[in-house]
Amino acid sequence: MKIHPHRQHPLWLAFFLHRVSGIALALFLPAHFYVLALALTDPSQLDGFLAWTSNPLVKIAEYGLVFLLAVHMFGGLRLLALEFLPWSARQKSLAAASLALAFFLSTTFFLQAV
């Protein structure tokens, strides 16, 4: 797939990732809710499914899922900052960098803790 020349800049890529991650998460959510509902409707099938999720390929897919969630969350925060905070570009970059760093540090701590 060739990206049109006029779209070859970081803000367009950020827009594209935000949209694609949103669509992918929207497709994931019905399946997620269906599996959660199995806890009430068919617990034995849920246990079988949970055993299946220990498959390494599923772990890789979970990594992709967390990546999509992170991309979509930060894309949303970026949009909120862009549209609601009348800051200069430099202030926004610094704010985004500090937020990302805080998120990284706290998540690392969380992973150590669990």
Added chain:
Amino acid sequence: MSSAKTMLLVSVWRGTGTQGRYEAFEVPQEDNQTILDVVSWVQQNLDATLSYRFACRVGMCGSCAMMVNGKPRWTCRTHVGKVAENGRIDVAPLRNLPVIKDLATDMDPFFDKWVGAEGHFHPTRTRADPIEAINPESPSRKLADEGIECINCAVCFAACDTVTANSDYLGPAALNRAWTLLNDEKDGDRTGVLDAVSGSGGCHNCHSLGSCAAYCPNELSPITAIAGLKRETARSFFRKGR
């Protein structure tokens, strides 16, 4: 003449309306050559029927914008050396505007949207009144100053994918103009401007793609102006219910 000059391979869009194709020309490369120089050389030396538009040649008038290798550019200030890819240049009319002939587009939709965004000054005094003193350091004047160097070249309009997808969308230049008026203490119709930019084709259509700011030749940031309009229209809605 000494050795033969390096030749540029130039593909130029030829055609009227929706019909057309690229036509190849060879143009001698020069030092400090602009894309407008290249197009003019083709018109003066190879094909006098080539239609294009320019006036000032120094980045003031905003009439010479074209798509160069797929990106919107002001051609009079775009150097060949910066944009040629292996000696090749594709020149096409601006995106998102109807083509009249070859590289000349019909700018009417672009300027109609300036009118649609209430992009004209609404005076509160007559020429008989004294001139209103404006503090150049006031926050609103500074915000207005950030956006007033627009030369109406339509580069942002051609770069914007939201304009492509929604023919009603007023576009980055018109909304940037509305933002400067909204911050102009001398303008007398703030409500009219806010109404014009909050309708169906207004500022809330913007998806913050950022191409307007990425390609504006005067380094303005219409995306920032549109974000300001979004905040002001939201504030107006919550305070006054409109």
